[in-house]
Amino acid sequence: MQTAKAAGTRQSVLSASLRLFAKDGFQKTTMRAIAAESGQSLGSTYYYFASKEELAGELYRSLRQKHCARAWPKLAAGNNLEAHVRAVLDTVLEVLEPFHDFGPAFVRAALTGAEGPPEPGRDLALWRQAVETARPQPPLSLRQDLPELLWLLERGVVLFWAHDPSPGQRRSRRLIAHAAPLVARLVVLSRLPVVRTIFDDLIGLVRAAA
Amino acid sequence: MQTAKAAGTRQSVLSASLRLFAKDGFQKTTMRAIAAESGQSLGSTYYYFASKEELAGELYRSLRQKHCARAWPKLAAGNNLEAHVRAVLDTVLEVLEPFHDFGPAFVRAALTGAEGPPEPGRDLALWRQAVETARPQPPLSLRQDLPELLWLLERGVVLFWAHDPSPGQRRSRRLIAHAAPLVARLVVLSRLPVVRTIFDDLIGLVRAAA
DNA sequence: ACCGGCTCTTGAACGCGTTCAAAAACCGGG
DNA sequence: CCCGGTTTTTGAACGCGTTCAAGAGCCGGT
Structure with missing residues (x-):
């Protein structure tokens, strides 16, 4: 005690x-x-x-909590998927911004701290909400796996952001600006069998990895 | 002197x-x-x-050289793109295999050593060869940017491999087995305008990142 | 043979993250 | 109030990567 x-x-x-x-x-x-x-x-x-790493992990944990709290309300209005993706990703950079000067080692230490994917529960729930409340709704066939893919995208963006040396991390913003419509378009096109096949492969690939 | x-x-x-x-x-x-x-x-x-990191970088450099030397001949026969992608990626794991026990820190240290992308010249040339000698040839519109995308894929695979705890790095092999046909199919489909647009976005995204 | 200037070698030292045994502070029960 | 056990605090110590001033070895020119 x-x-x-x-x-x-x-x-x-x-x-x-x-x-x-x-x-x-x-x-x-x-x-x-x-x-x-x-x-x-x-x-x-x-x-x-127990370590400097754990200190970073603790700070990072509270940051992601704040991220969820701030991003969640933005999904209420029921906008399209592109807007939702953009909202969640923009918010993550917004919350992380003051910590960019901590250096890439901070993010690495935080992400490597004890748990591999540090309890993905909350973040995954956020993405599920983003997918479910999007209008028009994504195809049923994708609705289950899409959150996981988007969560992967988020981790990629954060990693990129951590190493982004551009002033104000413009490049990361630009990355999001490009990625959001790309994702939206892909999801719409997933109704075509050819694209659907690609998605299946991609999901298989992610499953093979995890 | x-x-x-x-x-x-x-x-x-x-x-x-x-x-x-x-x-x-x-x-x-x-x-x-x-x-x-x-x-x-x-x-x-x-x-x-100058540092332990540099030592890792030196060893890694010689490894990548061996990789190029070993992979190049496999591209001579003029197989399809899937085979070429699989050949290059399989070879990289083959060459790296004895070094897996060095731990992820080794790869990280090697990749972070001094130069960001450590003189991509030779590896990029390998991918260019893989693309150009593939039969049937990839669409002209992709032939220029595809090597860079594939090189990105390679770095991703290596990073994944470095952290892959599965025995014999089976998961990494499976990843390649899934990724190679996926890439090939995507390239074929890039003749469709919709898929082409996605590629354009993807390339724009990579450019925005670099 | 001697010198001046290099290339190379040495071992001590610094500051770091981390560990640990021991001491101190705290607290409920007699 | 004091005692036994737990929680918290302490400072010394370890091994690490890295730095550095000093010296040793080497070599061409005079």
């Missing part, structure tokens, strides 16, 4: 790391500096977080 | 690192161990290789 005060110190370590990561980036921020900033000893921070 | 003897020591450091990486993996092999194994002092290895 842990006391209330302990939770407080834990939080102070977390916020100290947030402050320092923002100032100096992920790599340059040392565990010793985090300990000093939060007024603790070095060993104490390791009592709460 | 460097003497002939120096080149020898350099080579001995390289081969020592190869031996140790194979025995203990990339992460667990220490620079000190490499120095000891090659009969040099620690500082001496740093005289030849």
Whole structure:
């Protein structure tokens, strides 16, 4: 059992790391500096977080939570799929933006932290909502697998964004601007048998991977 | 200018690192161990290789060279595109196989070493050859951009392979088995305007990224 | 033979992430 | 109030990748 005060110190370590990561980036921020900033000893921070990676993972987790909370309302109006895809992806960059200067190592550390795909539950639910509430509705045959494919797309975009050196991450925005209509068009065309076959292959490919 | 003897020591450091990486993996092999194994002092290895990463990069470079040399002849017969794609991708796994136990960090270190895409020249040329010698020939409209797309595919496969924990990397093989016909079918279908449009978008997306 | 300037080698040192045994603080029950 | 056990804190220590000032070996020119 842990006391209330302990939770407080834990939080102070977390916020100290947030402050320092923002100032100096992920790599340059040392565990010793985090300990000093939060007024603790070095060993104490390791009592709460087993590694620097785990610290990144914790911050990233709260970020994705915020992402879901912010993106969800945007799906209410029942726009078309392209708008939904764009909304979710734009929101993820919006939420992540202040953390870009943390450096690619931060995202890598966060994504590699303990769990491979870090409890995909919430994000996947968001994509399911995006698919189900889209009007016109995507073909029934795709409705089941599409969320997973879009979730894969999201991870790809985040990875790209993390390494995007362009000012303001313009390239990542442009990537989304291109990808959203592409996805929408593909989904519409999936009614054609030829395209449908491609989708089947793609899904088979993803299944083979996972 | 460097003497002939120096080149020898350099080579001995390289081969020592190869031996140790194979025995203990990339992460667990220490620079000190490499120095000891090659009969040099620690500082001496740093005289030849600025970092552990660079060591990985050097080994990886020679691997890709071997890959090109081995894959090129397989393209001579003028098979269809699917066979060519499968040949090149299978060969890359074949060449890389002994290095899988080096761990994902090895590939990451190699791919991140100094140059972003490490002089894509040779690999891209291989893909160009694969596209140009395929029979029937891919549509003219794709012939220019297809090599770049396939090269992207190759990097994706390698990345996937590096993290593939399945025994004998079966999953990676399966991935290739699924991806090759998918690519071939997509290329054939690119004669249809709708699919062509998708390709254009995809190429635009890649261009926006690079 | 001696020198000046290189190429190469060395081992100590730095700062890092991480571990650990021991001490301190805390807390409910006697 | 004090005691036993748990939770929290501490600072020293380890091994790592990397850096560096100093020296050793080598070689052509005088």
